Amino acid sequence: MSSSLTCAKLTILTITGVTIQIIGLSLFVYGFFPVKPALSGVSGAESFRPPTCTPLHNQTDSDLPPHNLKSLYKELSGIAPFDRLVLMVIDGLPAEFVLGKDDKPPPKALMDAMPYTQSLLANGMAIGYHAKAAPPTVTMPRLKAMVSGAIGGFLDVAFNFNTQALLDDNLLGQFLKIGWKMVMFGDETWLKLFPGLFTRHDGVGSFFVKDTVQVDQNVSRHLGDELSRDDWDLMVLHYLGLDHVGHIGGRNSILMAPKLLEMDKVVKMIHTSVIAGQENGQGQTLLVVVSDHGMTYNGNHGGSSFEETDSLALFIGLRNHVSDYALYTLNTVYQVDVAPTLALLFGVPIPKNNVGVLLSGTFGSFTDDQQLKALELNSWQLLRLLQAQLPGLSCENSPCDGFSDDQGCRINKCSGNIENTICCLYLKATMLHSSWRLKDVSSRPYSREDYSGIVAAYYEFLKTASEWLSRRVTDKPVNLLAFGVAAMMLSCLILLSLIFSFYKEVYNMKMQQCFDSKYSMHTWSLVETFVLGVILILVSLPVEASRSLFGLYKGNKKIAFQMCSIFVLIISGRTLRGWHQGGVNWTYLPDISKWLEKAGSNHVKSIQLVSGLLMISLCLFALSLSGSRRKISLAVGFSFLMFGLLVLQHIQKYQDNIFVSSNYNATLLVQIIFAGLGIATIGTFVAYPWLMPICISKICSSHHSFMSGSVPIEIQNEYPLLELKNSLYLIGWAYLFCWCLLQLLLQQPINALPMLLLFVQILASLIYASNGGVHHKQWVEIAALYYLGMAGHFALGNSNTLATIDVAGAFIGMSSYSTLLSGILMFIITYASPSFFLLSIVMYISVDTSYLVIPQKADSEHLLKNMLAFPCLVPLGVNSIILTAYTIVLLLMRNHLFVWSVFSPKYLYVCATTLCVYIGVSFVAATVIYSYLVLALRKRMQGFSSIDTR
């Protein structure tokens, strides 16, 4: 026996491969995903001077006391600013609801839901914009974008659940510098972004998604008091209720219209009490209603569809009366444009990293000079940012002071590379502006054409610069990326070569055995290779369905069982496929889940209960199959049954009722179930190998005919193979049952039946494997399990966009907000199916018999290696192929239009899948090794004691 691959070597190589992969992945992620800012520091008085000039003034501006600074800004900008700002954020409100879509007003029902706001718009007292938000459309990055004007890095999503203080230059920081007093009521994300900034605040948690009433009452109850006070300059109101309504019931939820009416009442209250009364000029308050993102028809968000990015920016209280507001709603603007607009309206410097452009309609009430000044300030700020990004950009010809007339008419068309274009556009705008400035004041009213020419020139520059800045992701460090990809490829090679060499070894061993015992040789079947190859490529594409067909085996008596299980696999696979229509092309097609949801929540609930019951009884049936009717397994079964009943009770009592689900009793019950399941599972894992009986005599093994053929009797006596099988069966069963119950508790009600089907699939594959005899291909079955898990991932309604992640479920049973715990719950929900199938590998090892082809002189190492090599290596290897392939695809597509909205989310999913595989594989390995070691120890001790007694 030429065993080139010892157990230690295999382990070390595997761990090396995985480590290299982790290093490569982290290097790649670090290099690929933009880590934001370009400019550090905070804008000060220098932002009111042209960027091309050397700073003439000393840097003591920022040391000025707030009041002086305020007047300095006012003097420098020459714009008479507003005094007070009410920033009302309505989380998840699509602009469509207020402004309509494609030149059409919103539907009648929505118009009626917001009567006051609609009347303001119709009277021209408000201007609304479709403010396109950048993906990812989740709250925190969008808030950052609105207050800093910068488009954040993609990985901000990852930090959305771990909010941290915003350190970059932003509006609120600027307001603080000029001595504003700020208050905030609503989403506590603001408090995390700006700790200690608000003089008064009342934060509400943004994560108890099922509560739609209390969150908003907690905000509105402060309004009456606050509106009567005048000690604040900025009031932030962040209403979460509408987003929660969306998460629960989608756009067309019955709760939507009342919620909109509630928001409308708030708008009315603020407008009548603060703004409407100030027509006489003293104290100018502006009400800005914005939403951080929109929502899909199902009420989710996170992606980049029009429905999700269509956020609102509504300015109420601008002193001009816009007659045709349709003019402004037509041209779509960007969400980041809110930042420079507010900065200029309130006379503070524009934040340094802003890429937004002044909203054109908001300055209607200012004089022409002031409007041009505002545009100039915005241009200067963008030019500074551009100069930081493009070191060669200087625009030297720009005049610092005064004006040189000779270049005025030279510039007509701008083309060439980006630096020249930007420079040229900038110069053109400034030239025109300077010549306008030189003109006689009295002649200005007659030269409207000149004026609009200047505005157009400024906007041309601003739009070009803004577009370039927001499209450009920071330079990717090529070395880092190359190294990361190389490392991932290397680890992929290591893992695959390990699989290959181990396969060769097993094959040789089997050949030997076959030669010895005259077994019929199982030849390589074409079907197997083909099926595996196709599945492999199929799943690695963004294809949502993968079926696994097993090769048709020529068995004898067990073939009926095998055929049945394949049949069950295919049927349940097809049902799962039809449960949630996945994929971009098919999302709108009817599927079973939509149909059931239409049928009403009662049906869904009864189906959930029935599938829960079926799941529990199937689990108990699987336990009874194990054959060991000892007290201890009965006890384990009983304890799990109790938790199963508790879960059913929770479903029966609390779930699906929107208003009571966050109450104390429900949370307590869920916590009890969590704790109990955890203790029971870990207890089974730790204690069962110690407690289970060990058979000493040869009689007990002779019952099992499958062993007698292939395993030498000495090995059976020396090593606890049979006991290991029994113990792994029970532990694997406990894992599966625990996972079933967890998912039943956490998943949406509609997903209960798919979970049952997934469980049926697992059982069918186990039956298939246990009837396979000695000569079936273990690695094919492991790969099939892995791919079934991936197919199930999509069957549970997941997709390749971040919007389908079930946020609501991640807070079941949480009494206080914890990033870590809810993150873990979210991971459990999203990766329910892959982890389910990975956990089932423990049970698979216990029913599988192919590794029992053991040479005469086997030792513990050898047994463990035979048992664990494929179950660990195959998922790791297959996953490494997928990971490497996606990394390369992402690298190739880095300039694609959809890189941030399509490819990057998918890549995040792939990274999370990798994590899931790591966890699952280490669970399997730990369980098998631990059980084996404990049982071997006990067997040896028993052997000693029996020798002693003899």
Next chain:
Amino acid sequence: MSTNEKVSADADADVVCVQLMLGLVLPLPLTLFIAHNLYSINLLSHPSLTLSLISVIQCPIVLLLYGRLRKNRKHCSYLKAAGRGLLGLPIGALVNALGAIALGAPVGTQYFSQTLNWSLMMSLFTIVPAATVFGSSWKDWQRIFAHTKPMGSVDVIICLPAHGAIIGAWFGAWPMPLDWERPWQEWPICVSYGAMAGYLVAMVASFGYVAVRARMQHVKRE
């Protein structure tokens, strides 16, 4: 085709195969051409109509040509072979339709005629030839479809095109979930294209195989 009829029954099977191939490869593109120019329909505009046209033209050709290759000539007349081929058509269609649905083809009344016509065509590519030639000989079926071990030219020209059509259909289904928003991504258009392409390629491949084999035997005999 007329030369085909004149070949005597005891002629070398390989020669029959070679001529048969010409009869099988040509009708498919010809049908598409006729459909497009005469009736101005194609797979894109009228998928089920075009598919049924293909089936109608393909069916007699397949039955007649494969009937010449039937096993057990003494016990089985030409007509009987064609008859069992015809019987195999609906059964094969059912098997293909179930397979397609299991692999994710859409279910619903609006897809019924497409799926039906597609599965009839697939049946003509896969099951009908085998039914015509082998009849109910389970051993031959198993050899071709379970073990993929064709022996001899007749097996090859049954096995290869059938597998080619299925594999082609599978690969044809690949672009369906991609967001290219092309009309041909609908079921069963690209799947049919894939199946036809796979069928034709496999036909040509088996043609090559038979030709090479015939030449080698010829050399050996000399």
